[in-house]
Amino acid sequence: MLCLNLQAPFGAFRxxxxxxxxxxxxxxTPSAAYGLLLNIAGIEMRQDDEDHVMTLxxxxxxxxxxxxxxxxxxxxxxxxxxxxxxxxxxSAKEHAEDTKGNKYNIVPARRALLSDIxxxxxxxxxxxxxxxxxxGLKGNSPRTYGLPFMGDNNFLIDKLEPVEKPSExxxxxxxxxxxxxxLREHVTRLTIAIDRADMSQTxxxxxxxxxxxxSEIPKDAWVEVGY
Numbered sequence: 001m002l003c004l005n006l007q008a009p010f011g012a013f014r015x016x017x018x019x020x021x022x023x024x025x026x027x028x029t030p031s032a033a034y035g036l037l038l039n040i041a042g043i044e045m046r047q048d049d050e051d052h053v054m055t056l057x058x059x060x061x062x063x064x065x066x067x068x069x070x071x072x073x074x075x076x077x078x079x080x081x082x083x084x085x086x087x088x089x090x091s092a093k094e095h096a097e098d099t100k101g102n103k104y105n106i107v108p109a110r111r112a113l114l115s116d117i118x119x120x121x122x123x124x125x126x127x128x129x130x131x132x133x134x135x136g137l138k139g140n141s142p143r144t145y146g147l148p149f150m151g152d153n154n155f156l157i158d159k160l161e162p163v164e165k166p167s168e169x170x171x172x173x174x175x176x177x178x179x180x181x182x183l184r185e186h187v188t189r190l191t192i193a194i195d196r197a198d199m200s201q202t203x204x205x206x207x208x209x210x211x212x213x214x215s216e217i218p219k220d221a222w223v224e225v226g227y
Contacts, residue, residue: 002130003122003166007159011074011150012113015189016199022111024151026188027074027172027207030066032151033121034193034225038062039148040160041132042141045227056196063226064126067217069169070209073186074114083109117150120166122217125224134162170209171221184208192223 006028013025013032038045038061047056084103092105123130135141137160149156175187187208195201210218 001122001124002133003120003163004133004160005071005163005166006117006119006121006157008117008150008155008157010113010115010155011117011152012111012155013151013191015191015204016202020107020109022109024076024112024114025190026076026114026186027070027190027209028068028117028119028121028150029190029192030068030223030225031191031194033066033068036148036150037121037123037129037133039143039146040136040141041129042136042143043132044144057194057227059227061227062126062129063224064129065124065222066225067120067122067124067171067221067223069120069122069166069171069217069221071118071120071167071169072116073170073209074117076112076114078110078112080108080110083107113152113155120163120169122166124222137162166215166217168213168215170213171218172207172209173218173220174223175206175208184211192225193227 011028013027013029014022015025017023035045043061045057045061047058049056083106085105085107086103087105095104098104123133132141136143146153147156148160172190175184185208187206189204190207191202191204193203
């Protein structure tokens with residue numbers, strides 16, 4: 001088992017949404033943590049080819065079990081921004097000439113984000129990937145894709161380092177689990193695996209943190225991730 005302490009000033013873990021409000025999950029998602037770990041390990045996730053308009057995710061990527069714990073809960077904020085895009089169809093085409101080839105459709109949007117992220121990301125069930133992540137943290141992986149970031153390439157990481165044993169944390173478990181019952185706080189939907197070609201195949205579940213912090217990872221906090 002490999003446990004990492006992750007600290008970042010900001011993060012955003014978006015669901016697939018359209019419209020003027022762009023929400024975020026209340027905590028780092030298993031799918032985002034998986035992508036971050038493969039980035040550190042130097043494993044390319046992207047399948048970029050000419051057959052699809054979007055960049056797909058490869059299907060031969062490693063699988064392992066992942067557990068996420070909150071040392072403290074992130075704060076939630078929202079900001080207003082202008083979103084620049086190339087719209088579908090002919091909307092706002094009269095502005096195209098004025099923007100000299102730049103994205104000419106401009107709309108206001110409200111975007112949610114998290115701050116003060118302090119988490120444990122723990123991996124088990126795949127010693128090979130654990131070794132690759134450890135080497136990547138030392139700067140020894142053949143990384144080809146940018147800096148590791150927290151759901152948005154403007155949100156970088158302050159700290160990501162292995163710990164011998166996690167301190168007390170609130171571990172996220174599925175709300176359908178029998179681990180705890182009754183009213184749950186900080187319930188949030190977390191994506192586990194993303195299918196960019198068919199969003200109906202994206203998997204997610206409702207998670208909630210344990211009511212009391214613990215240095216022991218509950219059995220039902222472990223989620224299998226992989227493609």
